[in-house]
Amino acid sequence: DVKVTQSSRYLVKRTGEKVFLECVQDMDHENMFWYRQDPGLGLRLIYFSYDVKMKEKGDIPEGYSVSREKKERFSLILESASTNQTSMYLCASSGGGPGELFFGEGSRLTVL
Amino acid sequence: GQNIDQPTEMTATEGAIVQINCTYQTSGFNGLFWYQQHAGEAPTFLSYNVLDGLEEKGRFSSFLSRSKGYSYLLLKELQMKDSASYLCAVRDQTGANNLFFGTGTRLTVIP
Numbered sequence: 143d144v145k146v147t148q149s150s151r152y153l154v155k156r157t158g159e160k161v162f163l164e165c166v167q168d169m170d171h172e173n174m175f176w177y178r179q180d181p182g183l184g185l186r187l188i189y190f191s192y193d194v195k196m197k198e199k200g201d202i203p204e205g206y207s208v209s210r211e212k213k214e215r216f217s218l219i220l221e222s223a224s225t226n227q228t229s230m231y232l233c234a235s236s237g238g239g240p241g242e243l244f245f246g247e248g249s250r251l252t253v254l
Numbered sequence: 255g256q257n258i259d260q261p262t263e264m265t266a267t268e269g270a271i272v273q274i275n276c277t278y279q280t281s282g283f284n285g286l287f288w289y290q291q292h293a294g295e296a297p298t299f300l301s302y303n304v305l306d307g308l309e310e311k312g313r314f315s316s317f318l319s320r321s322k323g324y325s326y327l328l329l330k331e332l333q334m335k336d337s338a339s340y341l342c343a344v345r346d347q348t349g350a351n352n353l354f355f356g357t358g359t360r361l362t363v364i365p
Contacts, residue, residue, distance in 0.1 A: 184357035232296065242287060243353060245296035
């Protein structure tokens with residue numbers, strides 16, 4: 143069974159803290175993505191990666207960075223968390239076929 | 255850029271048929287996807303259309319008209335478990351072939 147696993151389902155952090163969100167996929171997919179999902183705004187792409195060590199900015203990269211040191215792992219980093227980064231973060235991967243996305247369960251981050 | 259529009263909420267009765275519409279504007283259309291997302295869960299893939307016409311998959315069907323920038327998801331024989339948000343997403347060649355999502359339609363199925 144294909145699986146995308148995110149390290150934490152729920153996190154509470156304070157303003158200014160550094161936050162790491164980890165994502166691992168077991169499908170040997172080349173492509174990995176980080177989205178955030180907010181009510182009324184839908185899913186918005188933060189960063190994506192089409193290969194190891196490669197990263198590209200999505201639509202809303204400000205305040206975020208990513209790391210892809212291994213094919214199966216894609217990490218999202220908030221260098222200094224702010225309250226407007228309170229959101230649901232979804233990791234996804236895609237491979238062959240029509241290129242549909244397989245999502246992780248999501249990480250709900252609250253920044254106080 | 256991309257613009258995707260779908261209704262915010264819909265309500266339908268168990269056993270009935272419901273159609274969820276999605277209109278889009280994009281400069282480099284390269285496929286349309288529908289996802290289902292239950293509250294508190296991850297989105298799951300339902301269907302994919304890249305050519306005009308209807309794709310049927312059990313109780314769910316998806317239709318695409320590229321000339322009209324229009325798609326719909328048709329759910330037949332509605333069940334209570336179909337209560338969820340339905341997300342329309344468009345792949346755009348000019349956007350590194352990434353998916354761009356609409357805000358989703360929250361469907362409530364009532365007895």
